[in-house]
Amino acid sequence: MAKHLLEVKGLKKYFKVGRNQILHAVDDVSFNIEQGKTLGLVGESGCGKTTVGRTIIRLYDADGGQVLFNGRDVHQLNRKEYKEFTRSMQMIFQDPYASLDPRKTVGAIVGEGLKIHKLCETRQEYTERIYELLETVGLSREHASRFPHEFSGGQRQRVGIARALAVNPKFIVCDEAISALDVSIQAQVINLLVELQEKLKLTYLFIAHDLNMVRHISDDTAVMYLGKVVEKAETSELFETPKHPYTIGLLAAAPEADPDFEQSRAKTLMSGEVASPINPEPICRFAGRCPYARPKCKQNEPELMDVGNNHYVACYKVQEGW
Numbered sequence: 001m002a003k004h005l006l007e008v009k010g011l012k013k014y015f016k017v018g019r020n021q022i023l024h025a026v027d028d029v030s031f032n033i034e035q036g037k038t039l040g041l042v043g044e045s046g047c048g049k050t051t052v053g054r055t056i057i058r059l060y061d062a063d064g065g066q067v068l069f070n071g072r073d074v075h076q077l078n079r080k081e082y083k084e085f086t087r088s089m090q091m092i093f094q095d096p097y098a099s100l101d102p103r104k105t106v107g108a109i110v111g112e113g114l115k116i117h118k119l120c121e122t123r124q125e126y127t128e129r130i131y132e133l134l135e136t137v138g139l140s141r142e143h144a145s146r147f148p149h150e151f152s153g154g155q156r157q158r159v160g161i162a163r164a165l166a167v168n169p170k171f172i173v174c175d176e177a178i179s180a181l182d183v184s185i186q187a188q189v190i191n192l193l194v195e196l197q198e199k200l201k202l203t204y205l206f207i208a209h210d211l212n213m214v215r216h217i218s219d220d221t222a223v224m225y226l227g228k229v230v231e232k233a234e235t236s237e238l239f240e241t242p243k244h245p246y247t248i249g250l251l252a253a254a255p256e257a258d259p260d261f262e263q264s265r266a267k268t269l270m271s272g273e274v275a276s277p278i279n280p281e282p283i284c285r286f287a288g289r290c291p292y293a294r295p296k297c298k299q300n301e302p303e304l305m306d307v308g309n310n311h312y313v314a315c316y317k318v319q320e321g322w
């Protein structure tokens with residue numbers, strides 16, 4: 001088995017949004033995740049996190065680059081291989097209510113993948129497996145006959161997790177999976193995800209705009225800004241010695257619990273013009289907001305470089321030590 005369960009290399013996903021207008025949602029993103037580990041992906045709304053997740057699991061075709069899962073290129077799999085692969089990778093979404101069919105019982109929702117992949121031989125085995133999955137996520141078998149609207153937000157997210165686990169995945173993209181929940185419930189769901197990771201040897205891509213959650217759950221953290229990873233390192237290294245001016249700004253704004261407030265604070269801290277992801281120039285995308293920007297930053301695009309301790313930063317100031 002490859003050392004890294006997931007290798008993302010130079011991934012690009014562009015959207016055509018108008019005549020000659022190409023939105024670079026994900027623009028040359030690379031990272032690896034080791035088996036059993038969690039990579040946190042953070043950045044403000046619109047920076048491309050969800051598009052990274054969706055392109056990894058091939059809900060979108062890539063416009064460049066590769067996604068290697070266990071050494072195999074996800075975007076080159078034929079139909080049969082792809083169906084097998086969809087068992088290995090699952091995604092948990094921000095809004096469990098929107099992603100759970102309101103007309104189906106929770107049992108039927110959790111059992112979907114079991115049916116699609118024909119994982120149970122008998123009706124009884126199917127029912128037992130659903131009960132087992134519900135119990136695994138802290139719900140009970142009585143919940144199987146109920147409907148999503150009868151559940152609280154935290155319980156619905158547990159249903160979403162049970163549904164993802166049904167097919168025995170190896171890798172799960174958690175896309176803002178807990179962002180919509182009350183703070184007290186967030187911690188419970190995070191703890192469940194951590195327990196499940198240990199028990200089932202799961203590998204996570206954990207997407208969030210809440211830095212505190214990412215810090216708690218991730219082994220490594222990558223920070224995105226307008227389609228680019230601008231900094232990545234081991235989580236403790238990144239949070240204790242952030243280097244990119246954008247990361248520093250985000251962290252300075254982080255202690256607040258309310259995400260909207262958090263973002264507005266980050267914005268005042270980093271005033272200046274936010275660049276557009278449409279037809280971006282090959283310069284530092286943060287330069288318009290960066291208090292340290294020099295002419296070079298508005299002429300060339302810094303690459304991610306290891307500045308020591310496997311700490312990667314795409315910033316001339318850091319790389320050149322101004």
Ligand SMILES: Nc1ncnc2c1ncn2[C@@H]1O[C@H](COP(=O)(O)OP(=O)(O)O)[C@@H](O)[C@H]1O
Binds near residue numbers: 017023050051
């Ligand atoms: N299907 C789409 N068509 C056009 N633009 C899109 C589409 N999905 C996302 N985008 C754009 O791509 C950028 C990244 O979006 P997204 O990946 O959802 O960011 P995040 O998850 O970090 O909030 C945004 O500018 C968004 O408007």
Ligand SMILES: [Mg+2]
Binds near residue numbers: 049050051176
């Ligand atoms: Mg998103």
